[in-house]
Amino acid sequence: xxWYERRVRESLEKLGxxxxxxxxxxxxxxxxxxxxxxxxxxxxGLGESYMDGWWSCAQLDEFFFRLLRADLGQKARRPxxxxxxxxxxxxxxxxxxxxxxxxxxxxxxxxxxxxxxxLDRRMVYSCAYWKAAxxxxxxxxxxxxxxxxxxxxxxxxxxxxxxxxxxxxxxxxCERHRCESVGVTISGPQASYARRDCAGLPITxxxxxxxxxxxxxxxxxxxxxxxxxxxxxxPKNYRSFMRVVDDMLTDDGVFVLQTIGDNxxxxxxxxxxxxxxxxxxxxxxVEQIGKAIEGLFVMxxxxxFGPDYYRTLMSWYRNFKDRYPSLNFDPxxxxxxxxxxxxYFFASFGSAFKARHLQLWQMxxxxxxSPSVYLAAR
Amino acid sequence: xxWYERRVRESLEKLGxxxxxxxxxxxxxxxxxxxxxxxxxxxxGLGESYMDGWWSCAQLDEFFFRLLRADLGQKARRPxxxxxxxxxxxxxxxxxxxxxxxxxxxxxxxxxxxxxxxLDRRMVYSCAYWKAAxxxxxxxxxxxxxxxxxxxxxxxxxxxxxxxxxxxxxxxxCERHRCESVGVTISGPQASYARRDCAGLPITxxxxxxxxxxxxxxxxxxxxxxxxxxxxxxPKNYRSFMRVVDDMLTDDGVFVLQTIGDNxxxxxxxxxxxxxxxxxxxxxxVEQIGKAIEGLFVMxxxxxFGPDYYRTLMSWYRNFKDRYPSLNFDPxxxxxxxxxxxxYFFASFGSAFKARHLQLWQMxxxxxxSPSVYLAAR
Numbered sequence: 001x002x003w004y005e006r007r008v009r010e011s012l013e014k015l016g017x018x019x020x021x022x023x024x025x026x027x028x029x030x031x032x033x034x035x036x037x038x039x040x041x042x043x044x045g046l047g048e049s050y051m052d053g054w055w056s057c058a059q060l061d062e063f064f065f066r067l068l069r070a071d072l073g074q075k076a077r078r079p080x081x082x083x084x085x086x087x088x089x090x091x092x093x094x095x096x097x098x099x100x101x102x103x104x105x106x107x108x109x110x111x112x113x114x115x116x117x118x119l120d121r122r123m124v125y126s127c128a129y130w131k132a133a134x135x136x137x138x139x140x141x142x143x144x145x146x147x148x149x150x151x152x153x154x155x156x157x158x159x160x161x162x163x164x165x166x167x168x169x170x171x172x173x174c175e176r177h178r179c180e181s182v183g184v185t186i187s188g189p190q191a192s193y194a195r196r197d198c199a200g201l202p203i204t205x206x207x208x209x210x211x212x213x214x215x216x217x218x219x220x221x222x223x224x225x226x227x228x229x230x231x232x233x234x235p236k237n238y239r240s241f242m243r244v245v246d247d248m249l250t251d252d253g254v255f256v257l258q259t260i261g262d263n264x265x266x267x268x269x270x271x272x273x274x275x276x277x278x279x280x281x282x283x284x285x286v287e288q289i290g291k292a293i294e295g296l297f298v299m300x301x302x303x304x305f306g307p308d309y310y311r312t313l314m315s316w317y318r319n320f321k322d323r324y325p326s327l328n329f330d331p332x333x334x335x336x337x338x339x340x341x342x343x344y345f346f347a348s349f350g351s352a353f354k355a356r357h358l359q360l361w362q363m364x365x366x367x368x369x370s371p372s373v374y375l376a377a378r
Numbered sequence: 379x380x381w382y383e384r385r386v387r388e389s390l391e392k393l394g395x396x397x398x399x400x401x402x403x404x405x406x407x408x409x410x411x412x413x414x415x416x417x418x419x420x421x422x423g424l425g426e427s428y429m430d431g432w433w434s435c436a437q438l439d440e441f442f443f444r445l446l447r448a449d450l451g452q453k454a455r456r457p458x459x460x461x462x463x464x465x466x467x468x469x470x471x472x473x474x475x476x477x478x479x480x481x482x483x484x485x486x487x488x489x490x491x492x493x494x495x496x497l498d499r500r501m502v503y504s505c506a507y508w509k510a511a512x513x514x515x516x517x518x519x520x521x522x523x524x525x526x527x528x529x530x531x532x533x534x535x536x537x538x539x540x541x542x543x544x545x546x547x548x549x550x551x552c553e554r555h556r557c558e559s560v561g562v563t564i565s566g567p568q569a570s571y572a573r574r575d576c577a578g579l580p581i582t583x584x585x586x587x588x589x590x591x592x593x594x595x596x597x598x599x600x601x602x603x604x605x606x607x608x609x610x611x612x613p614k615n616y617r618s619f620m621r622v623v624d625d626m627l628t629d630d631g632v633f634v635l636q637t638i639g640d641n642x643x644x645x646x647x648x649x650x651x652x653x654x655x656x657x658x659x660x661x662x663x664v665e666q667i668g669k670a671i672e673g674l675f676v677m678x679x680x681x682x683f684g685p686d687y688y689r690t691l692m693s694w695y696r697n698f699k700d701r702y703p704s705l706n707f708d709p710x711x712x713x714x715x716x717x718x719x720x721x722y723f724f725a726s727f728g729s730a731f732k733a734r735h736l737q738l739w740q741m742x743x744x745x746x747x748s749p750s751v752y753l754a755a756r
Binding site: 130131261263264265285286287288289290291293294295297298299300301302303304305306307308356359361372373374375376378 | 754
């Protein structure tokens with residue numbers, strides 16, 4: 001047993017994880033190079049060596065939960081690699097309009113058939129609301145309904161959805177409330193899908209960056225929503241994003257923002273997730289959101305249902321395991337490696353919510369709210 | 379009509395306020411020096427000239443509402459007097475342990491008999507919760523109950539109340555949930571009153587600064603609350619305050635914070651209020667709170683019922699008008715001026731909530747929360 005292996009085994013043992021152990025959360029190592037790789041490459045190496053099949057785990061999400069849970073209590077300083085990455089993010093605008101399309105190309109332009117392997121039938125690609133639901137279908141419908149109630153949506157409203165994805169929220173909202181609406185997405189395939197899926201409803205889909213909405217659309221909206229898109233905006237652009245919303249919202253309008261949240265103000269995301277799943281994604285902190293809305297909006301309500309993202313991701317994971325085998329799809333990295341990449345995403349990301357490192361926030365923001373209390377739905 | 383009068387009249391007319399007009403919100407000027415005074419002294423002059431009887435208004439809160447409402451939509455820059463005051467606050471720690479006692483001396487040490495002229499019978503001196511109430515008594519009880527529910531209080535808990543005032547929350551909580559508890563106040567008269575009022579219950583009252591709790595008390599608490607005291611902590615001390623809570627709270631504990639909130643990050647409060655009612659009081663912004671809790675707490679829930687503070691202050695105002703005449707009390711500034719000072723406070727402060735300049739926030743913060751959603755009561 002070399003120095004790397006001893007060091008890794010010892011560290012994992014402190015967290016109750018035994019390499020080669022018999023518990024479902026114990027990691028099984030199939031290639032000895034694993035030990036040196038995670039010492040030298042950290043979390044990126046952990047993820048890439050999983051994709052390469054160097055290790056596996058019967059219950060991957062529980063492995064991550066133990067890893068992440070231990071860390072939460074400590075007030076550890078940021079490791080130097082993280083600091084270096086933060087420096088890079090300070091210098092560059094990682095989510096400039098030119099760079100912003102990268103996440104669309106890498107991720108959201110994957111075929112709708114692929115996302116159908118794990119999403120619900122409406123194709124809602126954000127955290128579901130499990131308060132009263134016992135299936136993913138129901139939890140996603142409850143989430144869409146919760147947002148409509150928080151928006152107090154009616155047929156008199158003009159509704160804007162920034163980052164509308166495949167149009168699931170707009171379709172739901174317009175079918176029930178008959179409001180005129182506009183959806184914005186940066187992904188061509190998503191825009192086409194949404195236009196097809198929303199045909200016959202008073203819904204316009206614009207394929208553009210959120211910074212272009214003002215030049216692409218005349219008139220303001222009484223209700224604006226953004227669900228799971230703010231994670232791609234980036235700290236350098238939080239203020240411009242809020243200015244866009246402020247510009248597009250009527251004075252008595254309401255804005256509901258759903259976003260993943262971080263306990264810490266970061267300038268970049270976890271390296272493996274950044275490289276393989278969400279290029280340049282960053283979850284905001286309370287402070288970063290506070291700074292971005294200051295003087296523009298009144299903070300009416302802030303609802304955290306982070307642990308529901310764990311349940312959502314576990315549902316996606318189960319669906320993916322069931323349905324991926326029958327999907328006719330040949331990714332450049334090979335079917336198995338691609339499968340393990342998504343497996344790793346569902347399990348590690350889900351555990352970050354269960355361990356409370358990450359949060360799921362829905363906020364209600366108003367501009368010049370009425371003098372009555374905004375009693376938020378839950 | 380001189381230049382000052384013309385200028386003031388014109389400005390007020392734009393807001394629908396006519397000097398000497400017949401509407402209840404129109405100001406009546408009894409001393410012509412009023413016009414020059416408010417031009418040269420701003421909001422401080424407005425308040426002091428009211429105390430001096432230079433002007434009056436049949437419906438004072440509506441006068442302020444029109445004044446404040448107009449301002450909210452504008453993204454005006456801070457006036458230079460405000461900037462100068464902010465500079466002073468940057469240099470000095472206005473809420474150092476030595477200075478912190480000033481607000482107690484000026485304000486909270488006023489006799490309990492005086493506060494009884496306007497508060498409910500429990501002596502709850504913070505915003506009430508009017509969701510389902512139609513009287514101040516009920517709304518204050520509902521607020522105390524709401525906090526107990528948010529804390530999920532039970533007889534197994536050890537409870538700490540930072541800034542316990544006359545002990546109203548602790549008494550309510552201990553009577554219903556039989557939990558052992560400690561209250562902290564910086565005011566001698568409040569501590570004596572609370573000890574008397576809570577006799578027979580498992581409640582200890584400490585008379586000290588919140589920074590001394592750790593040295594005055596052994597052991598941690600499973601539940602901590604702070605209701606309407608954070609406004610006296612000051613931006614320079616927000617982080618130390620949160621560190622005190624972090625130190626005193628068990629790892630699975632819950633902290634409920636009720637505080638007034640401001641749409642902007644400020645370093646000092648409105649000059650008149652600062653001088654006469656709350657010396658060195660500052661309402662925090664979302665950003666300031668976010669910065670103070672970063673890495674210490676998970677933000678579980680944030681509830682805004684700011685407009686309820688308008689209703690609370692209007693109730694206090696009505697009670698005060700009814701009961702003050704029969705109070706045997708001779709303040710150094712004289713009875714009438716003292717009456718007008720409090721009148722001005724209730725009306726102007728109340729309108730700041732109605733116009734949505736100020737917010738009333740209840741936040742639920744946890745340290746290492748359980749992996750389940752914290753479904754907050756409303």
